[in-house]
Amino acid sequence: EAEVAQSPRYKITEKSQAVAFWCDPISGHATLYWYRQILGQGPELLVQFQDESVVDDSQLPKDRFSAERLKGVDSTLKIQPAELGDSAMYLCASSPVASGGTYEQYFGPGTRLTVT
Amino acid sequence: QKEVEQDPGPLSVPEGAIVSLNCTYSNSAFQYFMWYRQYSRKGPELLMYTYSSGNKEDGRFTAQVDKSSKYISLFIRDSQPSDSATYLCAMNWGNNRLAFGKGNQVVVIP
Numbered sequence: 001e002a003e004v005a006q007s008p009r010y011k012i013t014e015k016s017q018a019v020a021f022w023c024d025p026i027s028g029h030a031t032l033y034w035y036r037q038i039l040g041q042g043p044e045l046l047v048q049f050q051d052e053s054v055v056d057d058s059q060l061p062k063d064r065f066s067a068e069r070l071k072g073v074d075s076t077l078k079i080q081p082a083e084l085g086d087s088a089m090y091l092c093a094s095s096p097v098a099s100g101g102t103y104e105q106y107f108g109p110g111t112r113l114t115v116t
Numbered sequence: 117q118k119e120v121e122q123d124p125g126p127l128s129v130p131e132g133a134i135v136s137l138n139c140t141y142s143n144s145a146f147q148y149f150m151w152y153r154q155y156s157r158k159g160p161e162l163l164m165y166t167y168s169s170g171n172k173e174d175g176r177f178t179a180q181v182d183k184s185s186k187y188i189s190l191f192i193r194d195s196q197p198s199d200s201a202t203y204l205c206a207m208n209w210g211n212n213r214l215a216f217g218k219g220n221q222v223v224v225i226p
C-alpha cells in the first residue's frame with residue numbers, strides 16, 4: 001500500500017539552528033500539505049502545494065519558515081532559526097487533487113521536532 | 117473562538133462500552149465532515165467521512181452530522197483495546213483545507 005514518507009522521524013536541535021524536514025507524497029498525488037501539530041492540539045495547516053505551486057501559505061511564519069516542492073513531487077520544509085516554540089510534530093499529507101471538491105488526505109508518520 | 121471545538125478531555129472506557137465523541141463548529145460554510153484516528157507516534161488516518169446531515173455507519177463506527185446545530189458526533193460500539201487512540205474531528209468547505217479539533221484521547225481498558 002502506498003504511503004507518504006517523511007524523514008527524519010525525530011529531530012532534536014538547539015534554538016537558533018536551522019532544521020529541515022523532507023516529505024515524499026504518494027505517487028501521482030498532485031497536492032501536498034505540511035501541518036504542524038502541537039502536543040494536545042489538532043494539526044494546523046502551514047502550507048499547501050498544488051504540483052510545484054504554493055496555493056495557501058497564509059499560516060506559514062515566513063520570517064523563519066520556508067517550503068519548496070521544486071519538481072512537484074517531494075517537498076522540503078525548513079526552519080531557520082528554530083525557536084523553542086517550534087517544538088511540535090510536523091506532518092506531511094498528500095491528496096490526488098485540491099480543487100472542485102474534497103479528497104482524502106493521506107498523512108505521513110510525521111517528524112517530531114524538539115528544540116532545546 | 118476557534119472554528120472547530122472539541123473538548124480534549126481524555127476518555128477511559130471498559131472494553132465493550134460505547135464511546136461517544138463530539139465536536140461543534142462555527143463556520144456554516146463547512147460541508148464535509150471527517151473523523152481521523154491517530155495512534156501514538158503516527159500520523160492521522162481517515163476513519164469516517166460524511167457530506168450531509170444524518171447518520172453514516174461503517175462497522176462499529178457511526179458518524180452523525182447535525183448541520184442545523186453545527187454539531188457532529190462519532191460513536192464506537194463494542195469498543196476494543198485496539199480502538200485506543202486519539203480521535204480528531206475535521207471539516208472543510210470543499211477547498212481541501214481542513215480545520216481540525218483538538219482531539220480526544222480514548223483508552224479502552226481490557
